[in-house]
């Protein structure tokens with residue numbers, strides 16, 4: 001039998017990955033799940049903290065980091081730039097380089113992480129040196145053009161090595177002049193976050209003016225919150241239409257990484273789809289991570305949601321409610337989760353506002369429709385979304401498209417369906433290598449096949 005991992009870019013898997021499995025046979029759950037789960041640290045916060053601390057003056061200690069492929073390649077990229085990074089369990093200790101990386105020439109590999117690729121390209125542009133930056137096969141296809149344009153406007157010299165608007169590139173870094181720059185946030189918020197993260201090391205104040213809108217605003221708020229936490233001076237209106245950053249750099253510090261709200265959602269969805277109960281014990285409603293609002297979508301579908309000092313708890317209803325249309329633009333990483341819950345609802349669910357997820361780890365709109373077709377559930381593809389109709393998924397072996405969220409969201413579907421096999425389960429390692437371990441701890445049957 002052909003190895004289902006063949007299509008995946010296994011070079012982008014790290015020593016922290018779940019390795020060696022061809023297939024995961026998941027579910028069905030024998031009844032309602034009933035569990036407390038503690039989820040690993042946030043990918044978004046971990047990689048921001050790593051890049052900001054590496055640029056800062058002085059030492060930082062980051063605790064509760066996510067040990068996943070995205071974080072591993074971010075750390076390795078920083079090491080290739082000469083930053084001493086020590087990792088002990090989920091604690092990282094690193095000596096910041098005060099705006100100039102020790103290696104002024106390096107080849108930098110970013111793995112499959114959009115955060116590392118976008119944030120580090122911008123950070124490097126603010127230094128002096130010559131760098132070749134590349135990513136995984138998929139990362140080298142994902143858009144970078146708007147970031148290149150903005151960095152060039154601020155003085156960077158970027159030479160794309162294959163296509164105009166993607167990695168790999170050669171960057172002749174000679175610092176950023178600063179000034180006003182107009183940016184689009186419609187394709188990815190990470191372009192805006194990248195420019196902002198680099199901005200405290202520009203020679204003059206940087207003002208970013210958004211010409212259209214930002215998908216997933218909250219990630220830019222997380223960026224600004226964390227920049228401030230490391231001593232940067234930034235000002236922005238709530239709508240983020242204009243954001244300005246003063247020169248002055250970052251200062252190293254101790255920083256606790258919060259839990260990953262996106263990962264938590266698969267476990268909340270497990271409660272929803274089985275009519276069970278799941279509490280994520282280390283997540284709070286007050287987090288800036290947008291995916292925490294996925295519990296509001298679950299509430300709309302009939303779930304009971306409570307939050308307290310003990311975490312956030314979701315209880316699923318006897319029957320999930322459908323029959324609505326919803327924009328997932330501000331929490332689009334959960335589109336797959338909603339789409340694979342939707343067959344179990346009592347009416348169709350239309351998702352809008354997520355055209356940009358075609359440029360994520362896979363073309364996620366296309367993948368939803370293809371995957372649901374394989375299990376015999378009707379779905380209609382739209383340019384910027386999808387409509388999923390109620391249906392009973394039939395047994396199938398399903399590709400995971402080298403996309404962690406596809407594998408994790410399909411596992412939720414598998415809790416209510418017989419005979420679901422997910423190929424290349426190791427792809428979950430991009431953000432949650434321990435995903436199947438958590439499912440097992442919840443009592444869900446998981447057979448990982450070598």
Ligand SMILES: O=C(O)C1=C[C@@H](OP(=O)(O)O)[C@@H](O)[C@H](O)C1
Pocket residue numbers: 043044045114115187188189190193215216219332333356
């Ligand atoms: O800044 C971040 O940490 C992220 C921003 C979002 O990306 P886009 O804005 O590119 O959609 C999100 O999908 C990704 O998982 C993490």
Ligand SMILES: C=C(OP(=O)(O)O)C(=O)O
Pocket residue numbers: 112113114115333360361405431
């Ligand atoms: C889009 C995602 O990741 P990235 O940070 O690579 O953009 C994601 O995690 O769903």
